Amino acid sequence: MAEQDRMSVGSAGGAAVEAAGAEEYGKVKGRTQREIIWHRFRRHRLALAGGVVLILLYLSAIFTPWITPYGFNEQNFTAINSAPTLEHPMGTDRLGRDELTRVLYGGRVSLMVGLGVGVFCTAIGAGVGILAGYYGKRVDTGLMSFTDFILVLPLIPLLLVAGSIFQFTPITMTMVLVLFLWGAIARLTRGQVLAVRNQEYVQAAKAIGVSDFKIMLRHILPNVVGVLVVQATLYVALAILLESAASFLGFGIQPPTPSWGNLLTDARATMTTQWWLTVFPGAMIVITALCVNFLGDGLRDALDPKSVE
Amino acid sequence: MLAYTIRKFIFSVVVLFLASVVIFTLVNLGYDPLTSLRTNPRLTPEQINEIASIYGLDRPLYERYFIWIGGFFQGDLGFSVNNQSPVSNVLAPRVWPTILLMGSSLVFTVIIAIPFGIYSAIRKYSAADNVGTFFSFVGYSMPSFWLGLILQLVLGVYLTAWAGTRVFYTSGMSTQGGGIVDMLQHLTLPVITLSVIGIASYSRFQRSAMLDVLSSDYLRTARAKGLSQTRVYLKHALRNALIPVVTLIALEMGVLLGGAIITETVFAWPGLGFTLADALYKGDYDVAQTLLMITAVLVVFFNYVADIAYSLIDPRITYA
Numbered sequence: 308m309a310e311q312d313r314m315s316v317g318s319a320g321g322a323a324v325e326a327a328g329a330e331e332y333g334k335v336k337g338r339t340q341r342e343i344i345w346h347r348f349r350r351h352r353l354a355l356a357g358g359v360v361l362i363l364l365y366l367s368a369i370f371t372p373w374i375t376p377y378g379f380n381e382q383n384f385t386a387i388n389s390a391p392t393l394e395h396p397m398g399t400d401r402l403g404r405d406e407l408t409r410v411l412y413g414g415r416v417s418l419m420v421g422l423g424v425g426v427f428c429t430a431i432g433a434g435v436g437i438l439a440g441y442y443g444k445r446v447d448t449g450l451m452s453f454t455d456f457i458l459v460l461p462l463i464p465l466l467l468v469a470g471s472i473f474q475f476t477p478i479t480m481t482m483v484l485v486l487f488l489w490g491a492i493a494r495l496t497r498g499q500v501l502a503v504r505n506q507e508y509v510q511a512a513k514a515i516g517v518s519d520f521k522i523m524l525r526h527i528l529p530n531v532v533g534v535l536v537v538q539a540t541l542y543v544a545l546a547i548l549l550e551s552a553a554s555f556l557g558f559g560i561q562p563p564t565p566s567w568g569n570l571l572t573d574a575r576a577t578m579t580t581q582w583w584l585t586v587f588p589g590a591m592i593v594i595t596a597l598c599v600n601f602l603g604d605g606l607r608d609a610l611d612p613k614s615v616e
Numbered sequence: 617m618l619a620y621t622i623r624k625f626i627f628s629v630v631v632l633f634l635a636s637v638v639i640f641t642l643v644n645l646g647y648d649p650l651t652s653l654r655t656n657p658r659l660t661p662e663q664i665n666e667i668a669s670i671y672g673l674d675r676p677l678y679e680r681y682f683i684w685i686g687g688f689f690q691g692d693l694g695f696s697v698n699n700q701s702p703v704s705n706v707l708a709p710r711v712w713p714t715i716l717l718m719g720s721s722l723v724f725t726v727i728i729a730i731p732f733g734i735y736s737a738i739r740k741y742s743a744a745d746n747v748g749t750f751f752s753f754v755g756y757s758m759p760s761f762w763l764g765l766i767l768q769l770v771l772g773v774y775l776t777a778w779a780g781t782r783v784f785y786t787s788g789m790s791t792q793g794g795g796i797v798d799m800l801q802h803l804t805l806p807v808i809t810l811s812v813i814g815i816a817s818y819s820r821f822q823r824s825a826m827l828d829v830l831s832s833d834y835l836r837t838a839r840a841k842g843l844s845q846t847r848v849y850l851k852h853a854l855r856n857a858l859i860p861v862v863t864l865i866a867l868e869m870g871v872l873l874g875g876a877i878i879t880e881t882v883f884a885w886p887g888l889g890f891t892l893a894d895a896l897y898k899g900d901y902d903v904a905q906t907l908l909m910i911t912a913v914l915v916v917f918f919n920y921v922a923d924i925a926y927s928l929i930d931p932r933i934t935y936a
Contacts, residue, residue, distance in 0.1 A: 456631050459919055460638070461911040463874035464892060468639075468908065471896045472646030548759050552878055555761050556893060571762060578765065579773045589762035596757035604753075 347609040354605020357598035364595060365422075368415045377405040379412040379565055391583055398583035400573065410588055413565040416477050417547050418595070420566075423481040424488065424546035429539040431489040433531070436496025437523050441504055451497065457490035466549065470558030477566075480559060484546050492538050499531040533610030540603035544596040551592050567592050621924055628920045635912040636688075640681050643905040671695070688909055694902030698895075703906050707888065713789050714887035717880070718872050721807045722865075725814035730861065732815075733822025737830060737857075738849060748819060755816025760875070764809040764882035771805060787884035806883040810875065814868075821864060826857040867922045873911045 338346075349355060367374060377383075387403040389395055397406035439450040469475075469483050503509065504527065512522050547567075553559035554568025562569050567588045574584035648654070654664060668674045672683060687694060693703035736745040772786035785791075785802045829835060830853060838852045876889030884890065888907060895903035 452627070455627070456634060459631050459912075459916055460635060461871070461874050461908065461915050463877055464908050464911050465639075465642070467877065467893065467896055468642050468646065468904070472642065544757060548757075551759050552761055555759075556878065556881060558896070571765065575765065578769055582769060585762075585765050585769060589759065589765065592759050592762060593754070593757055596759075597753060600753055600757050 344609045348605050351605035351608055353601040354608075357601030357605070360594065360598045361602060364414065364598070365418060367411060368418045371411045371415055375405070375408040375411055377408040379409050380404065380563060381408075388577075388581055390581075397587045398581065400581070400584055401577060406584060406587060409565045409570055410567070410591055413567045413570050413588060414591060414595075416560055416564060416566040417550055417568070417592070420477055420481050420484070420550045421543040421547040421595070421599075423478075424484045425539045425543035427481070427485045428489045428492055428542050428546075429535050431485065432492025432538070433496050433528070433535050435489070435493040436498075437500050437527055437531070439493070440497040440500025441519070441523055441527060443504075447497070451494070454490045454493045457487065458494070460487065462487050463549075463552070466553055467556065467558040470553050474561060475553075475559050477560060477564075480550060480553075481546075484549060488542060488545070492535070492542070495534060495538065496531055499534055500527055503527060503530045533606075536610060537603050537607045540599050540606060544599040544603070547592060547596055547599075617927065620927065624920060624923055628916050632912060632916050635916070636685055636909055637681070639905055639908045639912065640684060641677075643901050643908070644677060644680070647899040647901045647904075671697075684905070688906065693906045696895075696900055696903050698898050698900040698903075703902050706903060707891065707906070710886060710888045710891050713885060714873070714876060714880070714889065716789075717803070717806055717810065717885060717887060718876060720803060721810035721814070722872075724807055725811045725818060726865070728811070729815045729818035730822050730858075733819040733861075734826050734849075734854065734857070736819065736823045737826035740827065745823075748823075752816040752820045755812050758812060758816075760809055760813060761878050761882050763812060764805070764879060767805045767809060768882075789886055806879050806885055809882070810879050818861060818864070822857065822861050825860045826853060829853045829857045863922050863925065866918055866925065869914070869918045871915060873907075873914060 382403040383395075383399060383405065384403050386392075386395060386399050388401055389399045389403075391398045395405050395407065397410060399405055400409075435450055435454065439447045439454075466483065466487065470480075473479055473483070475483070509522060509526055512526055517525075550559055550566065551568035551571070554566045555571050557569075557572060559568055560566040562573070570588040571585065574581070574588070578585050665674065672680060675683075684694065691704070693707070695701075696703050696706045699706050732748060736742075736748050739745055768786040771784050775784065776782050783801065784805050786805060789802050790799050791802075835848060835852055838848045843852075873889060876887060877893050878889070879885070880887045880890035881893045888910075892904060892907040894900075895907065
């Protein structure tokens with residue numbers, strides 16, 4: 308993959324157009340693949356903003372205990388059911404707990420589940436898709452039938468059943484979501500692999516005796532990695548939405564561990580009087596999912612080899 | 617084509633069988649229907665065993681599976697422990713509310729999403745298109761349960777306080793003796809909640825389908841021979857651009873019941889989704905596994921229909 312990134316594209320892609328226009332051919336500075344992608348990505352302002360906000364969100368999740376002066380179960384009896392103030396920017400709940408602190412701790416759970424599902428779904432989906440697409444025939448039929456089976460299972464109902472049985476922790480929740488969600492990525496990857504597996508460079512590699520594993524890793528994977536990165540981001544958003552929905556209904560992460568979903572369950576009882584308990588955790592879900600989706604959209608444009616500068 | 621249809625059918629049956637095994641195993645390993653009896657100090661173990669044998673719970677798991685699945689396809693859906701009545705009696709009054717809610721939101725979604733998607737494609741990168749793009753991002757980043765809560769807060773609580781009278785209800789399906797207006801007051805908020813995500817994704821999907829068609833050769837031909845713009849758009853472009861969207865909607869029909877769980881629970885809408893969530897809370901295993909199986913049947917069925925319909929509608933697709 309490192310070779311792929313360093314590979315100069317002086318002979319192909321956007322740089323060629325510039326090169327043709329230059330008077331002295333030798334002086335044109337070729338741009339690496341990475342530079343081209345970064346250049347395209349930078350122009351997508353919403354994606355850039357989304358990326359920055361996401362980095363801040365993840366940093367705040369990592370450093371939560373150092374950011375907030377309160378503990379997530381710490382009660383302040385002088386400020387029970389307090390509306391947002393300077394001391395408690397998101398207000399407090401009926402037990403006098405600081406809502407901002409709880410939202411930050413909840414974010415640790417939601418963001419971790421999102422990232423975990425995104426990474427593992429993509430890894431499994433890519434593995435299955437590449438194997439099925441590369442080997443074809445029986446391997447393909449077998450793996451894709453299984454994938455289709457996973458895809459047909461009713462996701463939300465089964466997630467709730469699993470939740471009511473296992474009492475999810477963030478880790479088991481991630482595992483169950485991965486189990487249900489990797490299928491679509493495998494299907495998509497397989498399609499991409501079918502398109503490249505008969506290309507000359509793959510045949511050439513085969514002809515000089517490169518092993519199947521190495522071909523898949525060095526020649527097939529780099530060609531589908533763009534699609535996979537985009538899918539990974541979309542699944543982070545999807546996982547965060549599903550986790551919060553399941554937790555909200557009481558089948559996900561269980562209190563006292565706060566997650567954005569179960570904070571909203573608590574908030575429902577007093578929604579009419581304490582609006583801040585309903586507004587802030589939900590707004591965090593929307594902001595996170597929105598940023599991830601913008602980032603995915605920007606990456607899709609930047610990584611698409613067919614897009615023109 | 618016939619071979620393809622049959623192969624797909626066999627696959628669907630196998631999938632359904634496997635899904636039923638997964639559902640049955642999960643539900644029956646997860647819930648012990650006799651939990652409350654076992655902790656009751658006034659019952660002896662013999663009495664509990666007697667109760668277990670009345671419900672057939674003393675038989676081995678695989679035997680119970682075949683009794684259940686056999687009953688399911690003959691219309692005997694089992695017995696609801698919590699309601700002390702047959703499952704079919706519990707579910708029957710819940711079917712209509714779900715159909716009403718799903719149907720209304722599907723109609724609402726399609727009426728808004730498809731025309732807007734077409735308009736965005738024709739006026740690509742116009743202000744309306746850009747605003748639409750932005751809001752569709754917001755739409756599918758929105759957790760539907762939170763949207764429901766916010767609607768309840770703003771259009772339920774605050775609007776009622778401001779107007780001095782109830783405009784929209786935030787729970788239930790109707791008030792005793794209310795008419796059609798009363799029903800609409802109940803229906804509005806859950807329908808909006810259910811529709812927003814659909815509108816966001818279908819309108820974008822319709823837009824890209826329309827853009828695909830607009831750049832095709834036969835459309836250039838249609839313009840070249842001097843047809844009016846309206847005729848080109850409505851007669852030549854739209855017919856082809858609708859195919860993928862209609863397929864997508866057909867596929868989503870099966871998933872609707874799953875999505876209904878969340879919205880129906882938020883709005884206490886007395887439908888099947890609400891019943892399923894409730895049954896899972898209370899461990900009413902026969903109700904839960906029946907509803908899960910119905911969902912699975914719907915999903916598999918609509919997938920099958922979409923597969924077949926797709927190959928019929930689009931002449932470019934051939935199956936050996």
